[in-house]
């Protein structure tokens with residue numbers, strides 16, 4: 176590959192004659208009438224000489240922006256909004272037909288250290304306490320620099336979401352592994368309550384969104400600076416034969432917010448061979464690894480890719496996250512108990528962190544190694560905040576019983592054991608402490624009175640703690656030098672580090688929003704790449 | 716405009732397009748292979764009346780002038796089926812009682828932004844995208 180090909184001098188890039196010629200040419204090539212209607216969104220491509228690179232010298236860029244964000248979840252939208260607010264032109268690409276990735280199917284639970292809701296409930300909290308909790312759950316494997324950035328940014332990120340129209344329930348929740356209740360939840364009980372208003376806001380501010388547009392690879396110059404992307408427009412997931420290859424240029428940088436890889440069976444099994452196909456996942460179909468692989472290919476540093484978290488609250492009776500997961504986190508675990516289906520006895524602290532619970536549940540197997548699904552239940556009082564319960568009952572993935580005896584009979588549990596277990600638990604609840612399995616029962620309720628609501632439990636692949644390494648500016652670091660790969664940022668689940676061995680519930684929203692904002696703000700401190708030193712306005 | 720008027724408008728547009736297309740002079744073999752391919756393609760019963768004027772024209776009805784290698788553009792679906800708001804209104808549950816199935820055309824996760832072809836297919840079975848996580852039952856959705 177060489178530099179010697181004929182190239183355009185920079186100022187001819189915007190030469191009007193050339194532009195109109197190319198536009199006509201493009202119309203002829205694609206066959207006419209339909210393209211006419213698309214003309215306003217498809218301006219002339221420009222061919223720029225990218226100094227000798229892995230991708231070749233002369234590169235034709237079909238579109239050029241200041242910043243390109245890959246992925247439309249929490250991290251992507253936070254980055255886009257932030258970059259836009261600094262006056263940059265921003266494109267967000269999304270390979271799926273719909274926007275929002277895991278973020279929009281997410282439970283909408285957001286850990287904020289020091290929220291007004293906590294103050295109102297008289298709960299003392301601080302970023303330092305959140306740091307300690309996450310470090311403990313992470314078994315000390317957390318990258319502390321990023322963890323610091325994360326916990327220090329939650330309050331501001333919370334306010335940022337309010338500014339963009341997000342609404343939260345007026346109370347805080349206590350999620351497993353957190354030492355105090357610090358989890359806020361959107362009124363929709365879904366991350367959609369964050370994604371939808373943020374996307375509307377971004378659109379109003381002029382951020383450009385393209386769905387069915389798949390990131391394929393990076394375009395770098397001879398300094399290894401990322402100057403753009405190769406994408407496939409009109410891509411129909413998961414059809415790899417679909418789509419039209421295009422090159423997009425990014426004057427300031429590219430921000431990879433392509434999420435985790437829980438739904439990438441091949442890659443997740445390479446990293447953790449136990450996560451075979453019969454373990455379901457809570458993730459959307461697009462949670463695959465190509466984004467992270469492309470970053471590794473250009474030198475990014477892999478972090479803890481085999482640390483993959485299972486959600487310990489999901490149900491084998493439904494697909495994905497379903498309705499049971501939220502019932503368990505809001506009601507079943509804090510307000511009820513989980514028992515071994517053979518003995519009727521509890522076997523784990525229901526409010527332990529995810530890893531502890533996941534490990535305890537996964538060993539519930541018979542002699543043949545087949546799962547013996549544990550039963551989790553609470554009573555009516557305990558279930559009063561569980562919005563997903565009516566749906567769970569409707570689809571028969573949760574069941575209602577008047578008495579413990581009926582519950583025991585339904586699941587063929589030894590009733591006497593169960594009654595004894597409940598009595599013992601109730602005593603601890605009455606005392607406010609002293610639970611046999613070390614559960615914090617200070618906010619728990621007695622299970623003496625029915626009716627009861629019960630579900631079956633089995634973990635699902637939920638979150639990939641590992642990813643690429645970033646620095647506190649969300650710049651992706653080169654594995655050989657430890658220095659930032661110029662022009663490349665990443666945020667959200669595609670990065671590794673802050674969560675260590677196990678992420679605490681509601682800390683992924685915090686991660687995506689906080690680090691996404693940092694990426695968007697930092698890219699705005701860069702200077703525009705002189706390769707694109709044209710006055711060409713953003714043409715999409 | 717009534718739905719019939721709309722269809723009529725489309726047919727007029729299609730007619731002019733097919734005249735234009737004839738200038739390409741495909742060979743007889745190409746034409747035969749093309750016809751064969753077309754007759755192998757499933758058209759759902761409720762769309763078959765639209766194919767009455769000849770199947771090659773009906774491709775363009777949904778796919779526009781582009782060679783149909785990708786699902787139809789939403790705007791072509793909406794030409795006959797109404798606006799996104801109208802479609803969403805049609806599938807709004809009548810009452811919130813008895814925990815009805817949520818409105819697939821105005822969902823909590825995606826609002827009215829889901830492209831038609833995410834769930835609806837003409838040449839293969841349709842699939843409810845929501846049901847990768849949920850167990851919704853939409854008995855009125857044509858398979």
Ligand SMILES: Cc1cc2nc3c(=O)[nH]c(=O)nc-3n(C[C@H](O)[C@H](O)[C@H](O)COP(=O)(O)OP(=O)(O)OC[C@H]3O[C@@H](n4cnc5c(N)ncnc54)[C@H](O)[C@@H]3O)c2cc1C
Pocket residue numbers: 245246247248249250251268269270271274275276277278279280281282283284285286366388389390391432433434435457458459461462463465466496637638666667668669680681682683684685687
């Ligand atoms: C069901 C569920 C419930 C959850 N609940 C909670 C909760 O309540 N609280 C919490 O803190 N965490 C929760 N999590 C975890 C959390 O939602 C995710 O970790 C978070 O949404 C990740 O955000 P992100 O922006 O990094 O990635 P995502 O939101 O997944 O976005 C990544 C996007 O990038 C797109 N993409 C990927 N590759 C490409 C490509 N090549 N080209 C173009 N686009 C691409 C994907 O399609 C996707 O839309 C939940 C997760 C799930 C699955």
